[in-house]
Amino acid sequence: MSTAESFSAPGFDLPAFEEWLTMRTPGQTEFHQAVLELLHDIEPLLQERAEYRIQNVMQRLAEPDRIISFRITWVDDEGQVQVNRGWRVQHSGVIGPYKGGIRFHPTVSESVLKFLAFEQTFKNALTGLAMGGGKGGSDFDPRGRSDGEIMRFCQGFMRELHRHIGATTDIPAGDINVGSREIGYLFGEYRRLANHFDGTLTGKNLEFGGSHVRLEATGFGLVYFLQEMLKAAGESLEGKQVLVSGAGNVALHAARKVAELGGKVVSLSSSEGTLFVQDGFGTADVDQLLHGELRSGAALRALAEQGRGEWLAKQTPWSLPCQIALPCATQNELEDGDAQTLASQGCRFVAEGANMPCTAAALRVFEDAGIRHAPGKASNAGGVALSGLEMHQNASFISLPYDELDVQLRAIMQRIHEKCVEHGSQNDGFIHYRRGANIAGFEHVAKALIAQGIG
Numbered sequence: 001m002s003t004a005e006s007f008s009a010p011g012f013d014l015p016a017f018e019e020w021l022t023m024r025t026p027g028q029t030e031f032h033q034a035v036l037e038l039l040h041d042i043e044p045l046l047q048e049r050a051e052y053r054i055q056n057v058m059q060r061l062a063e064p065d066r067i068i069s070f071r072i073t074w075v076d077d078e079g080q081v082q083v084n085r086g087w088r089v090q091h092s093g094v095i096g097p098y099k100g101g102i103r104f105h106p107t108v109s110e111s112v113l114k115f116l117a118f119e120q121t122f123k124n125a126l127t128g129l130a131m132g133g134g135k136g137g138s139d140f141d142p143r144g145r146s147d148g149e150i151m152r153f154c155q156g157f158m159r160e161l162h163r164h165i166g167a168t169t170d171i172p173a174g175d176i177n178v179g180s181r182e183i184g185y186l187f188g189e190y191r192r193l194a195n196h197f198d199g200t201l202t203g204k205n206l207e208f209g210g211s212h213v214r215l216e217a218t219g220f221g222l223v224y225f226l227q228e229m230l231k232a233a234g235e236s237l238e239g240k241q242v243l244v245s246g247a248g249n250v251a252l253h254a255a256r257k258v259a260e261l262g263g264k265v266v267s268l269s270s271s272e273g274t275l276f277v278q279d280g281f282g283t284a285d286v287d288q289l290l291h292g293e294l295r296s297g298a299a300l301r302a303l304a305e306q307g308r309g310e311w312l313a314k315q316t317p318w319s320l321p322c323q324i325a326l327p328c329a330t331q332n333e334l335e336d337g338d339a340q341t342l343a344s345q346g347c348r349f350v351a352e353g354a355n356m357p358c359t360a361a362a363l364r365v366f367e368d369a370g371i372r373h374a375p376g377k378a379s380n381a382g383g384v385a386l387s388g389l390e391m392h393q394n395a396s397f398i399s400l401p402y403d404e405l406d407v408q409l410r411a412i413m414q415r416i417h418e419k420c421v422e423h424g425s426q427n428d429g430f431i432h433y434r435r436g437a438n439i440a441g442f443e444h445v446a447k448a449l450i451a452q453g454i455g
Contacts, residue, residue, distance in 0.1 A: 012047050014040075014043055017039065021062060024062075025114075028115075029111065030111045030331060031118065033115065033356065034115040034118045037434075038118075038122065042438055045442070046058065055454075062118075064089050064117060065091060065098075068090070071083060072085070072140070072153065074152045074153045076145075077146055084138050084140045085138060086138040086157055087136055088134065088135075088170070089110075089117040091114075091117035091133040092445060095448045097130075097167075097168050098134030099124055099388070101137075101175030102174065103138075103178060104137060104140045104176070104177040105137070112331075113135045114135075116355055117133050117134050117135035118133070119377050120135055122442060123378075123441070124388075125440075126419060126437060127384065127388060127412055131384065131391075137178075138153075142177050154189065159189065162193045165200055166194075167198040167200050171199065171200055172200075172201055173384070176330075179203075179249070180204070183203045187204055198394065199391050199393075202394075203387065203390075204390075209393075211390035212405050213405040214386045216253045217383045218253070218382050219252065219253025219257060219353065219382075220253055220406070220409060221381060221409055222352075222353045222379050222380055224409065224410045224414070225351060225374060226349065229372055229433070230349065233372065237263040238263070241322045242263050242266065243266065243318065243326065243347075244265050244328055245329045245354075246327075247297075248296060250380065251326075251353065252289055253290075254353055255268060255281055256290075258326075259280065259281060265277075265280055265281045266278060268300060270297035272297035272314070273297070273311055273315055274300075274316060275300040275308075275311055275312070276309055276310045276320060277308060278310075285308060289303070316334075318338035318339075323346060323347060323348055325351075327353060328353030329357065331354065331357060333354070334358045339363075339371075342371070343366075343369035351379040352373075352376035352379050354376060372430075374434075377437050377438075378417070378436075381412070382409055385412045386405065386409055389405060389409075420433045420436035420440065423437075
């Protein structure tokens with residue numbers, strides 16, 4: 001029996017699909033993890049709905065629409081020509097133009113971008129906005145580079161990328177190491193090359209089409225989703241001890257919102273260690289980190305040197321007691337041993353601020369321990385939701401006020417929570433958020449894919 005026949009035969013053959021996936025994309029471990037996490041949650045749907053099997057929906061969704069790979073050449077401050085590699089993975093455009101960030105980091109690879117684009121497709125579907133899924137980036141390392149070098153690299157990156165993007169085709173945004181400065185350089189080069197001004201990139205400065213709340217959206221949205229999780233369990237954030245990993249944009253804005261709402265964030269971290277503040281980070285602490293010029297590790301150590309907390313060198317936050325954990329750093333940062341420690345320390349809620357920060361083994365621990373866990377495709381969708389609102393503002397040549405956008409962001413996160421509850425509620429009252437998010441996102445995309453025919 002051929003692979004295609006096995007997937008469309010009566011009953012979905014999960015082991016055969018796993019074998020096909022690993023053989024077709026060898027070594028792409030991050031991508032395999034993302035696909036199989038979704039697949040295990042939607043397998044009952046595939047067994048029940050013959051249409052999904054006959055149409056080979058999972059096989060089609062496990063193959064991006066296209067992957068664009070290109071060379072970037074640029075000149076450093078010493079006059080030396082440098083060469084990097086760039087990618088744009090356009091995963092699925094069936095519910096709208098491709099939408100997803102650009103990441104500059106030495107760990108960027110095709111596998112990482114494929115997993116991020118795959119996750120982005122279902123995350124965007126959960127927002128209810130007309131956005132498909134994509135992701136891009138480069139192995140360029142901006143650490144230690146001058147502003148001029150970063151500008152020249154961004155311009156070189158856009159010289160290649162501009163052929164494949166547009167306001168109704170593919171709308172990139174920022175991601176790790178791509179903030180407002182980099183978006184400005186990327187947009188400026190795009191505008192010059194395209195010879196018109198439109199909303200092809202989001203995350204822009206307010207002066208040229210950016211949106212209020214975009215900087216805060218992922219972190220704030222994470223906490224708005226967390227509030228809904230707590231409300232569904234008959235609890236509130238007030239007085240809860242919260243662990244946050246990372247000290248970037250998402251982590252800091254999540255920490256700030258938790259502090260505003262009466263929770264107690266006791267950790268922030270970097271690759272160098274964790275800063276533990278027993279009485280909780282205040283909004284002034286977070287603002288100092290947000291507006292300071294030091295990189296995250298140095299900024300956290302500086303706070304510790306000021307007597308604000310204890311610096312735990314080379315340690316993650318996951319050994320500390322808490323009721324809530326918000327992993328906001330990077331993929332697979334929280335492993336099964338960490339999950340077991342969190343469970344033993346009294347953690348009852350986990351909401352992901354990063355993309356796939358928990359390993360598959362950690363997710364099994366959460367499930368066995370009855371910990372309510374929200375996947376990133378649901379809980380960190382606030383950033384792309386605000387990007388969608390920025391796209392709308394750009395198309396209409398308007399700028400909405402901060403308070404109105406914050407209200408819209410909260411409403412979107414509430415709707416995503418409702419979808420998770422609708423598809424993830426169990427008879428015992430437990431809400432399986434990951435399963436609910438995966439089923440809701442998959443059905444939205446699958447129905448659109450089938451409705452548009454084969455092609």
